[in-house]
Amino acid sequence: MGKCLFFDADGTILDIVKGTPEDTKLALQQLRKNGHKTFICTGRSNAFVPEYLMKEIGFDGLIANLGAYIEYNGTRVFEREMPTDLAWKTVEIIKANGFIPVLEGNDYMYYNLDEYTSDIDWFADLITQELGDKLLPIRGNEHNLHFNKISAKRTPGCNPEKLCQELSLWYDYIIHSGSFVGRTIEFVMKGCSKGLAISVMSNVLGYEKRDVIAFGDSNNDLPMFQAAGFKVAMGNGSEDLKSQADYVTGTLEDGGIRQALEYLNLI
Known part of the structure; x- marks a missing residue:
């Protein structure tokens, strides 16, 4: 076998x-x-x-x-996909705590090009290029987001402890360090x-x-x-x-x- x-x-x-x-x-x-x-x-x-x-x-x-x-x-x-109403609430919580949301679905990824840039991750432009038409902006799709995982990107002054606490009701999370995704907290639907x-x-x-x-x-x-x-x-x-x-x-x-x-x- x-x-x-x-x-x-x-x-x-x-x-x-x-x-x-x-x-x-x-x-x-x-x-x-x-x-x-x-x-x-x-x-x-x-x-x-x-x-x-x-x-x-x-x-x-x-x-x-x-x-x-x-x-x-x-x-x-x-x-398994996040319900639409909770999807947008999640984005609002991420932004309120000083993070850039990168929303990862099975058919599309969602982020705003003026927010998720190479200043946040050196490889952001590579992701954008590779995704092609599988990338959609969050802006304009606020109530039509289909994802089941999030990469929350740190910015100066962000509050990771509060973010994890507020999202922990619906998501499990992984705090990265020491790798090329070291500025990222990943959130995936609970379970x-x-x-x-x-x-x-x-x-x-x-x-x-x-x-x-x-x-x-x-x-x-x-x-x-x-x-x-x-x-x-x-x-x-x-x-x-x-x-x-x-x-x-x-x-x-x-x-x-x-x-x-x-x-x-x-x-």
Whole structure:
């Protein structure tokens, strides 16, 4: 039956500027040829997952938006969206606490170009370019927002403690540090997580926890580790994640994916 493997995207199999190294692509393709199931398990929205990951590399499924969206063999099997009235209330709370909202849905992402700029995140323009017509402004869509995850971006004078407290009734949150998303607090609808999505998919497919392997690099991958029997942290990973890993591999650029798969005798 083989193993069931779940790979985070950014910092694990994907560089936001350079994409996926050719050697990593080949290693992931060989993994499936050897009879193992592979999934992307990302905090990115489905709208922002590069098409080549699913089509060129080939994965059996996709977990996106921190577990609020699940796809298997090209079919959506789970999707949870914030109700429209609460969606706009959420935006108002984020802005009132000094944050820039980036709203992440399965078909679109929403943010205002004059607010979310490269001054907030150096890679903001890259996201805008990659999204193309999958980007919509918040302004003008106040009561037609369809999302299930938020990246709240810090600005000077923002109040993270108050923001988390006010949104904690409806959302779980992850406070990032020490990575390229270190200025971000991620909010996902309560009850959704990468770990729960992994547990659901692996159970449905008949895999026991000991046959589940998770790869990640940031704090939002900690729930993945809780659901996996073997945990691999990338060399560029957060210290919290590395401390819980069974194996710390090299960075993406240094061939860390192939290194770990060879260590596990999977390729």
